[in-house]
Amino acid sequence: MDADLKVRGILxxxxxxxxxxxxxxxxxxxxxxxxxTELPADYQLPDMAALAxxxxxxx
Amino acid sequence: xxxxxxxxxxxxxxxxxxQFMHQLKAQLEExxxxxxxxxxxxxxxxxxxxxxxxxxEKEKLLPLLDRQLFDSESPYFAHDPQHVIRSxxxxxxxxxxxxxxxxxxxxDLIHTQDIFAxxxxxxxxxxxxxLVAHVHGSVATELHTSFRNSPQMGISEQSPEWQxxxxxxxxxxxxADLTITANQWQKNILTEQFGVPQQQVAVFQYGLxxxxxxxxxxxxTTIRPxxxxxxxxxxARLTYVKGIxxxxxxxxxxxxxxxxxxxxxxxxxxxxxxxxxxxxxxSLQHDVRFLxxxxxxxxxxxxxxxxxxSCYQDNQPFSVMEAQLAGLPVIVSAAGGLPEMVEHxxxxxxxxxxxxxxxxxxxxxxxxxDHNRKQLGANAQAWAxxxxxxxxxxxxxxxxxxxxxxxxx
Numbered sequence: 001m002d003a004d005l006k007v008r009g010i011l012x013x014x015x016x017x018x019x020x021x022x023x024x025x026x027x028x029x030x031x032x033x034x035x036x037t038e039l040p041a042d043y044q045l046p047d048m049a050a051l052a053x054x055x056x057x058x059x
Numbered sequence: 060x061x062x063x064x065x066x067x068x069x070x071x072x073x074x075x076x077x078q079f080m081h082q083l084k085a086q087l088e089e090x091x092x093x094x095x096x097x098x099x100x101x102x103x104x105x106x107x108x109x110x111x112x113x114x115x116e117k118e119k120l121l122p123l124l125d126r127q128l129f130d131s132e133s134p135y136f137a138h139d140p141q142h143v144i145r146s147x148x149x150x151x152x153x154x155x156x157x158x159x160x161x162x163x164x165x166x167d168l169i170h171t172q173d174i175f176a177x178x179x180x181x182x183x184x185x186x187x188x189x190l191v192a193h194v195h196g197s198v199a200t201e202l203h204t205s206f207r208n209s210p211q212m213g214i215s216e217q218s219p220e221w222q223x224x225x226x227x228x229x230x231x232x233x234x235a236d237l238t239i240t241a242n243q244w245q246k247n248i249l250t251e252q253f254g255v256p257q258q259q260v261a262v263f264q265y266g267l268x269x270x271x272x273x274x275x276x277x278x279x280t281t282i283r284p285x286x287x288x289x290x291x292x293x294x295a296r297l298t299y300v301k302g303i304x305x306x307x308x309x310x311x312x313x314x315x316x317x318x319x320x321x322x323x324x325x326x327x328x329x330x331x332x333x334x335x336x337x338x339x340x341x342s343l344q345h346d347v348r349f350l351x352x353x354x355x356x357x358x359x360x361x362x363x364x365x366x367x368x369s370c371y372q373d374n375q376p377f378s379v380m381e382a383q384l385a386g387l388p389v390i391v392s393a394a395g396g397l398p399e400m401v402e403h404x405x406x407x408x409x410x411x412x413x414x415x416x417x418x419x420x421x422x423x424x425x426x427x428x429d430h431n432r433k434q435l436g437a438n439a440q441a442w443a444x445x446x447x448x449x450x451x452x453x454x455x456x457x458x459x460x461x462x463x464x465x466x467x468x
């Protein structure tokens with residue numbers, strides 16, 4: 001496995017509550033793959049449970 | 060047990076949180092536990108488990124987080140023109156993802172040291188791993204005060220930035236299985252101002268490693284008081300909140316009444332130049348010495364006669380605990396948790412916040428009456444050796460650790 005392997009960020013879309021961006025951004029595969037494996041299944045960004053009063057989803 | 064002590068703040072650091080974590084790690088390891096320390100790196104570029112040399116650079120995380128959550132194409136909206144919320148949130152999410160990257164399944168218990176770490180770790184830990192949250196101060200109160208004192212920022216009580224810290228204080232302190240504060244004052248802030256349930260918060264005081272304190276005290280210091288002078292000592296970071304300006308105002312009054320004293324201000328900080336200027340303007344330059352940051356504070360306390368902490372706000376400062384253990388009468392302001400540390404007229408004296416005249420009168424009383432001053436100091440020492448016992452704190456903490464363990468099914 002190439003330690004510097006980059007993959008498209010959209011592979012990790014499941015942790016973002018809303019995905020409207022078809023980003024071409026590349027991220028570090030080893031880091032993002034490992035951390036998403038460790039995250040709880042219901043983990044989401046941003047922390048809307050705490051911040052719904054001040055962060056809203058754009059129409 | 061394998062325990063993770065975690066903070067959103069910088070580690071290592073000169074502040075009290077790091078001192079607490081470092082001390083707690085040593086105590087827990089003596090009892091046979093294994094302890095890791097997670098926090099922000101001193102240069103803010105990564106989160107790291109500092110004792111194991113593990114780190115994750117934030118640059119590996121930030122581009123995707125920023126693009127998905129906060130840039131102009133993000134699906135989310137937060138009115139935050141100065142990027143206050145964006146800055147704190149990005150760093151919190153870096154902490155969450157870093158903690159997941161390091162792996163939290165290996166721990167039997169997580170013990171966080173601030174509201175951001177508590178909220179962050181509560182979101183990414185495995186469900187079966189208990190979370191204990193220590194709250195050492197009120198981030199929201201400090202930030203709200205800062206916004207109030209900086210009207211040019213345009214942040215009022217209705218602003219999202221203001222509400223953000225209110226929400227974080229609540230959700231941070233309420234996200235753990237149990238939250239600990241060092242005094243009733245801090246608990247009251249959480250429950251009355253930030254809506255944290257009463258039963259969520261346990262109160263017990265910090266402990267002081269008396270053996271380490273006396274080792275340092277007896278190691279001595281090269282600093283000696285001038286012959287025939289009593290020493291008034293104030294060890295603190297030289298920042299506004301510590302109220303050192305109040306002591307200097309009081310000393311200017313004291314000088315007109317008595318000359319049998321000197322004052323040692325021990326510590327450094329952003330206000331040093333301004334405080335030196337205040338001393339000069341009051342013609343106190345031969346009476347007040349700025350000793351800077353020093354490692355021999357316990358030994359300096361043994362050379363001193365009166366300890367002062369005239370701050371505007373504080374929780375449960377180690378400096379007051381050390382002064383009491385050293386047998387000094389302490390004069391503290393009635394700010395924050397300080398009145399819970401001193402019995403007025405028995406172990407020390409309490410003056411109103413910012414009241415230089417009352418502080419002057421109390422200094423004069425203690426300088427005039429050697430017997431009274433020494434009696435207060437002896438009372439403080441006897442009380443401190445029991446109340447600030449490290450064994451007592453560890454016993455209570457281990458009870459908390461046990462109480463939050465999942466029951467065996």
